[in-house]
Amino acid sequence: IAGITQAPTSQILAAGRRMTLRCTQDMRHNAMYWYRQDLGLGLRLIHYSNTAGTTGKGEVPDGYSVSRANTDDFPLTLASAVPSQTSVYFCASSEDGGAKDTQYFGPGTRLTVL
């Protein structure tokens, strides 16, 4: 089934630990995105990639890093987790990042940092 998968579904993490959230899409989309969603706030863009081999910073990039080695995968790494990174993380993809481009979302990862 075509779409976006994320792993893990949920995770409880001790502060200071390193964590990588995985995201894979099989729609051959060029653009991919990582958002965090917190209660009372809109989705906030962390990092994005318009095509394999390139990445860019979004609104809230501090404490996070990404890589885009190929079209399908876009992992998000928290180098040293802090409690303020407790959130629901959504990965999304779209064809080309153009004006009418529609973003499709993965099921999300619920992360708790203690």
Next chain:
Amino acid sequence: GQNIDQPTEMTATEGAIVQINCTYQTSGFNGLFWYQQHAGEAPTFLSYNVLDGLEEKGRFSSFLSRSKGYSYLLLKELQMKDSASYLCAVRDSNYQLIWGAGTKLIIKP
């Protein structure tokens, strides 16, 4: 700064009509999106407007006025399954989506 405003919560009755408003102030405008998000699930695409006017898609319609920085999502013949959050997002001059906090719609029988 960039800002998207939506009501936090609305309540409506099954079978009725509800209008969810969205006002925006962004650096540039390259289209407005509406997404639906059921609790604990991912957002799913509902509609896209880039020109002024009404776009109709079944029970859902979306309206845009660029001069007023205003959009609304109209849901007709409400069903219990329409209980969800509705997210408004604007694509800015950098082609990034700026998201509102969402409107939680509660449908009562």
